[in-house]
Amino acid sequence: MNDTTMWIIIGFAGQALFTMRFVVQWIASEKAKQSLVPVAFWFFSIGGGIVLLGYAIHREDPVFIAGQAGGLVIYARNLWFIYGHKFKRDEGKAG
Structure with missing residues (x-):
């Protein structure tokens, strides 16, 4: 497998x-009969964002790099909100 083919596969894996x-968001919303954003949405966002950022860096595409890097900050911040609140709540129970 040549280098170009490998990077195309990486790019498609990130996109997947x-x-x-x-x-995941669609299935969760359909089950609840309302719009939901499950935690898995943010994990898939980070996973896809990291792989696509690597692909964008390889392609040396500054627009794609900026878009993916900016998105990663937002995805990580959402997980921080989700798990930071849980950690603080659980920490309060331990005392």
Whole structure:
């Protein structure tokens, strides 16, 4: 397998991870009969974002790099909100 083919596969793998976040969100919303954003959405966002950022860096595409890097900050911040609140709540119970 040549280098170009490998990077195309990496790019599509990142895109597949990124797409899964919408599938997860759609399924969760359908089950609840309301719009939901499950935690898995943010994990797929980070996974896809990291792989696509690597692909964008390899392609040396500054627009793609900026878009993916900016998104990663938002995805990580959302997980921080989710788990930071849980950690603080659980920490309070231990005392």
